[in-house]
Amino acid sequence: xxxxxxLDELKTILVTRLKFDPRRAADMTFETALPKGVEGSIxxxxxxxxxxxxxxxxxxxxxxxxxxxxxxxxxxxxTLCGFIAARTEAA
Numbered sequence: 001x002x003x004x005x006x007l008d009e010l011k012t013i014l015v016t017r018l019k020f021d022p023r024r025a026a027d028m029t030f031e032t033a034l035p036k037g038v039e040g041s042i043x044x045x046x047x048x049x050x051x052x053x054x055x056x057x058x059x060x061x062x063x064x065x066x067x068x069x070x071x072x073x074x075x076x077x078x079t080l081c082g083f084i085a086a087r088t089e090a091a
Contacts, residue, residue, distance in 0.1 A: 002085065007081050013055045014028075018044075028042065028077060029077065030077050030081065034074050062088060
């Protein structure tokens with residue numbers, strides 16, 4: 001699965017699971033930051049990240065290892081799409 005396909009799937013997850021406005025999701029790009037408190041981000045908080053992680057595990061069939069610090073992968077859509085694409089290729 002290429003990063004653009006992953007991004008489209010993540011946008012769908014944000015709309016369906018995290019109840020984002022579909023118009024807002026449509027404007028998100030690879031450069032869009034995810035964490036709350038980062039300028040220009042979509043403002044995800046810790047509970048949003050947990051819900052997003054669960055949805056990613058379900059949709060992409062990958063396991064998020066909670067013993068690892070995954071924060072670096074959740075900085076932007078670019079880093080998250082790259083992480084998911086690499087994990088799905090390895091599977």
